[in-house]
Amino acid sequence: MGGDGIPAGVVKVDGQRLVDQVNRASGAGLTFAGSAGNGEVGAAYVRWPDGRAGVLTRGDGSPDDLRRTAEVLDAVRRHGLPVPRYELLAELPDGIGVVQERMTGQPPTRIDRALLESMIAITDRFAGLAAKVPELPVPSMHLLQSGPGFCLHESLRAYDDRTRRVLDRVHEVGRDEPSTMTGDDLVHLDFHTGNVLVDDTGRITGIVDWDGIGRGDRRFGLVTLRFDAHARLPDVRLDWFDELLESVLSPGVLRLYWAHMTLRMVDWSIRHHAPADTTRWLGFAESRII
Structure with a gap:
């Protein structure tokens, strides 16, 4: 927690250090080949x-959680979804190393x-x-209490009067019905354009970053993608997407x-980005929940 009451940000992965940790824990003999993307x-x-x-990557959750994720991805890959295979889980002092x-x-x-339309279509x-994985959890929306490293309420409470008003509205929504998602769809909690891979024609060849896998409503991913x-595309009108939602x-x-x-986005911007980013997210977010 910083002196201003805003929680500290998440530390970005040091790739070489993580490789060294995994090799010490597992004897895998991996070689670091560079940083992956700009996540x-x-x-x-x-x-x-x-x-x-x-x-x-560094996985969130327990070893059992990550083994379950690996098993679910194995199952959905048999349905033809382009998702990665987990090849190693290594328990580390500060988390789990996951090699995909x-x-x-x-x-x-x-x-x-x-x-965007290709991504929307693939969620179907x-x-x-x-439906056949009853132990797969329904993801929490974290509207009444902070999430594990993201969706932190403390940052909005400490930042300024505007974010405190937004947090109050988030709490109101959290007390309303519905207060959680329902359904038996596969849910990707971070379904955005940085978490897909495409070939030279633009066809989607992979959907990655399944740390937030859950059971519920696949259409949640459409709202993530809209954000x-x-x-x-800050200067592009996306009325068609809003009408779809x-x-x-x-x-x-x-x-x-x-x-x-x-x-999620206002908290993350407060802890990791500039004030202008927080203002931009507030303006967009307030268009629907205020």
Whole structure:
């Protein structure tokens, strides 16, 4: 917690250090092959001794949680979804090292309506996939108490009067019905354009970063993607996307998901970015929950 009452930010992964930790814990013999992408937390490209390529991340949750994620991804891959295989889980002093297969494709360099529509369409393939995994948790919206490293209420409470008003509204939504998502779909909690891979034609070849996997409503990913589109395409009108959300989600469910993303993005911007970013997220978020 900082002196101003705002919690500290999340430390970005040091790829070489993480590789060294995993090798000490597992004897895997991985070689660091560079930093992976420009994500907020980070990952590392690695190579196995036999030359196979992999991606190393620091996983959240317990070893049992991550083993369950690996098993669920194995199952949904059999349904044809392009998701990675978990190849190693290594228990570390400060978390779990997760080595995933490196899938074909690259993060998209062009963000446009065609990509957004492809991502929207692929969420239909998540429908009902969690029905046979009753132990897969329904993700919390964290509207009444802070989440584990994200969706922190303390940062909004400490920042200024405007964020305190937004936090009050988030709490109101959290006390309303519905207060959680429902359903048996597979849920990707961080479904944004940085978490897909595409080939040279723009076809989606991979969906990555499944740390937040859950059971519930696949359409939650559409709201996550709408927030991402606001950041990636700030000068592009996206009325068609807003109309889509209003057509597929009831007002109460849309308000619930919007409140969660408001909390998530405003908190993250306060702790990791500049005041201008916080102001921008507040303006966008307030368009629906205030």
